[in-house]
Amino acid sequence: MQQTLYFIRHGEPLETGRLLGRTDLPASISGNEQVYAQLQACDAISQVISSPLQRCQTVARAFCESAGLTLQVDPRLSEMDFGDWDGQSYEVLWQSTQSPGIGDFWQSPWQHTPPNGEPMSVFHMRLSDWWQQFTTTASPQNTAIVTHAGVIKQLLATWLGLPEGFDTHLSRLEIGYAKVIKxxxxxxxxGRAWPKVVF
Structure with a gap:
């Protein structure tokens, strides 16, 4: 059996320049239009799964309504919870003298957790759980998943077989708004799943 998955990052938020994890800021109209166009361009989509956050779910729901599909919403596909930093501007976060700071986190996210935030090990585990469940209950249908850059990067580590705790790729990969990873x-x-990232 073979299936094709399209992981699509949400569109540009209504307000940029902020660290958005669980902060539920909607996407802009143009951002949603870009994601909608990506969904339309995917080949023979028969199911759509989305993060519950509105910058993902709003456009995914609109597409499903037009395509006659039922949207599946899974909270495990939410972005990482950045705790006290969540929703703050990058300018404020970079100026902070608090320890650990955002620079510490970007350089070593497995070693530095945002204050009152989600540890990387927990984030990794919930996405591993989602992937394990998805691949053990899979059927041969094309699926679109509307989610977040952090989620896609963490899943990339799983697909590529990187060891747990490996984080160098996180700061060296850029997944733009409304971009697709196939x-x-x-x-x-x-029944074992063998994922391949297609460029």
Whole structure:
């Protein structure tokens, strides 16, 4: 069995320059239009899964309504919770003398957790749980997943077989607003999933 997955980052938020994790800021009209166009361009989509945050869910729901599909919303696909930093401007965060600071986090996110935020190990685990469940209950249909850059980056580590705790790729990959990461998943005779990132 083989299936194709399209992971789409949400569109540009209504307000930029902020660290958005669980902060539920909507996407701009043009941002939603870009994601909608990406969804339309995906090949033979038969199911759509979305983060519950409105910058993802609003456009995913609109697409499903037009395509006659039922939207699946999964909270495990939410962005990382940045705790006290969530929703703050990058300018304020970079000027802060608090320790750990945002620079510490960007350089070593497994070692530095935002104050009152979600540890990277917990973020990793909830996405690993989602991926494990998704691949053990999969059917041969094309799926679009509307989610966040942090979610996609963490799943990339899983697809590429990077060791737990590896984080160098997080600061070296840029996934722009409304960009698509295509993944084909092959299932062998034992049901094991073999994902390939397609460029």
């Amino acid at each position: 993944v084909t998943v092959f299932y062998d005779d034992t």
